[in-house]
Every structure is written in structure tokens, then in C-alpha cells.
Amino acid sequence: MQWIGYLLILVAPAAMQHLFLSYMLEDQSLGRFHVIKKEMTITEILTRYPETLPVFERHGLDCYDCQIAEFEQLEHGATVHKVDIDTLLDELNRNTKS
Numbered sequence: 394m395q396w397i398g399y400l401l402i403l404v405a406p407a408a409m410q411h412l413f414l415s416y417m418l419e420d421q422s423l424g425r426f427h428v429i430k431k432e433m434t435i436t437e438i439l440t441r442y443p444e445t446l447p448v449f450e451r452h453g454l455d456c457y458d459c460q461i462a463e464f465e466q467l468e469h470g471a472t473v474h475k476v477d478i479d480t481l482l483d484e485l486n487r488n489t490k491s
Contacts, residue, residue: 429485431468431478435459438467442489451484452476 429438429445435456438445449456454474456462471478
């Protein structure tokens with residue numbers, strides 16, 4: 394089924410291509426793709442993007458010291474600490490260097 398989408402991109406007018414790509418790539422924010430997803434573990438994020446550490450600290454998430462950060466998904470950690478996941482994700486992604 395996904396190949397049909399790619400076929401549409403090739404033959405559809407530019408306006409339709411934009412709409413379709415926006416639908417297919419829902420994780421766009423301000424023209425950038427999200428590299429950090431809520432399903433990623435906190436350790437995975439901090440290992441790949443150490444520049445995000447201050448973001449975690451600003452939100453009261455001292456995750457670099459946590460023993461379960463290796464296994465805990467970002468969404469779960471945010472929920473436990475009562476941090477809005479969408480706000481956190483947006484700020485983390487804005488602070489990545491990739």
C-alpha cells in the first residue's frame with residue numbers, strides 16, 4: 394500500500410504532493426523533522442544528543458543520574474514527572490544539532 398503513496402508523489406501536482414507529504418511525515422515541526430521521538434529511551438537521547446541535557450534539567454528531569462533511564466521511554470519519564478510531552482519533545486528537537 395505504501396508504494397501507492399510514492400507513486401502519487403511522482404504523478405500528482407505540486408499542491409497535492411505537499412499535502413500528501415505533510416500527511417506522511419506528521420512529525421514535522423517548523424520545517425524540521427523530529428529526530429527525537431517519545432518512544433526513544435532517555436539514555437538513547439542523551440547518548441545521541443548530549444546537547445539536550447540542559448533541556449532535561451530545565452524540566453526537572455535529572456535523567457542522567459537515573460538508574461532506569463536506559464530502559465525508560467521519554468514519554469513515560471515525562472508523565473511520571475508531570476511534564477507535558479509535546480512541549481518537551483518540541484524543545485528537545487529544537488536543541489539538537491542534527
